[in-house]
Amino acid sequence: MKVILPVAGRGTRLRPHTHAKAKSLVRVAGKTVLEHIITRLEAIDIAEYIFIVDDNGTQIEDFMGQNFPTLPCTYIPQREKLGPAHAVFLAAERILPGDDVLVVFNDTIFITALDKIAELCVDCDGLVYSHEVEDYQRFGVNVVRDDFIIAMVEKPDTPISRLAQVGLFYLKDGESFMQYLQQSINAGEKEKGEFYLPAVFMRMIQAGKKLRAPLLDAWLDCGKPENLLETNRYLLREHNICAGECINSVIIEPVHIGKGAKVNNSVIGPNVSIARGSVVEGAIISDSILNADSEVKNVLLRHSILGDSVRLVGASQSMSMGDHSVVELE
Numbered sequence: 001m002k003v004i005l006p007v008a009g010r011g012t013r014l015r016p017h018t019h020a021k022a023k024s025l026v027r028v029a030g031k032t033v034l035e036h037i038i039t040r041l042e043a044i045d046i047a048e049y050i051f052i053v054d055d056n057g058t059q060i061e062d063f064m065g066q067n068f069p070t071l072p073c074t075y076i077p078q079r080e081k082l083g084p085a086h087a088v089f090l091a092a093e094r095i096l097p098g099d100d101v102l103v104v105f106n107d108t109i110f111i112t113a114l115d116k117i118a119e120l121c122v123d124c125d126g127l128v129y130s131h132e133v134e135d136y137q138r139f140g141v142n143v144v145r146d147d148f149i150i151a152m153v154e155k156p157d158t159p160i161s162r163l164a165q166v167g168l169f170y171l172k173d174g175e176s177f178m179q180y181l182q183q184s185i186n187a188g189e190k191e192k193g194e195f196y197l198p199a200v201f202m203r204m205i206q207a208g209k210k211l212r213a214p215l216l217d218a219w220l221d222c223g224k225p226e227n228l229l230e231t232n233r234y235l236l237r238e239h240n241i242c243a244g245e246c247i248n249s250v251i252i253e254p255v256h257i258g259k260g261a262k263v264n265n266s267v268i269g270p271n272v273s274i275a276r277g278s279v280v281e282g283a284i285i286s287d288s289i290l291n292a293d294s295e296v297k298n299v300l301l302r303h304s305i306l307g308d309s310v311r312l313v314g315a316s317q318s319m320s321m322g323d324h325s326v327v328e329l330e
Helices: 033-041 057-067 084-094 114-120 174-186 197-206 225-236
Strands: 002-006 048-053 073-077 101-104 108-111 126-132 140-145 148-154 163-171 218-221 245-247 255-257 262-264 272-274 279-281 284-290 295-297 300-306 311-313
Touching (some): 002 084, 033 057, 033 108, 048 084, 057 073, 073 084, 084 174, 084 197, 108 163, 126 140, 148 197, 163 174, 174 197, 218 225, 225 284, 225 300
Parallel strands (some): 002 048, 002 101, 245 262, 255 272, 262 279, 284 300
Antiparallel strands (some): 101 163, 108 218, 126 163, 140 148, 140 163
8 A cells, every 4th residue: 555645745734833833733632743643553554655845845855854764655746736636646656556545635644444444445446534524515525426436526515524634545457546646637627726535536427336335433633723622631641641751740631741841849730841951840731732842930821832942931920818819820
């Protein structure tokens, strides 16, 4: 199997955290988004990881080399920003006869049993993984009849389907899939100036190909700061780790305190991730993410995300308050 990972894109919805960093290298629950994805892919046998990159490609390459040095990786630049289908098609030169293909977009962490792919796809040509949502009007959805996709509708006005497309796709015949991508691009099937995958999948369905829409166990969006914090809360239920140095502090689980982080005279948690090399002193922090090599002193933080090498220092205060005092510091 070949895996295609389109990791290009400016990550504008995550700014300022993506001004100088690839969006897949933003951290959540102690790991980068990309590390969460790669770790989940280890459940299947992968012959090649094909990254579609932009100007931040060297960051991706350096990260993979440092953290997953034994994986066979290829990096292909997307010089024209022509949409996700165009990005996937750039991998065509790496897809050989007999290759099956898994496409994984990088602003979603998925939880599903990838080792069940062969079983799910025994009598069909591909899988368009889905997640059932209430706010179907916000998503492209799969319309299913008799267990197979018959249509794809972008942001429907009526509840024709609640099966949102989640950015995870499997194609049994990778070479044929690339041919359908080529046909869609040659036909100029653009939406708002870009090429999207639903047009390609509809070409396949109209040609008689069968696609299923299996449900994920969990769909964890990392595309916006508020989604990142929600995903952090979810993942910390499974990844509660305190590997750093904690002195005279209260730790309210779940938290992730990375190796090399130092916490002193503080209250940390719940739902806090502190990356390696960070120092926290005299702080109260909840529901927040602190990235690597940051310094936080004498502050109260909640619902916050701090990038790498941030220095945030507040003012310590001394008080003497008698009975029935009320002090509100906002």
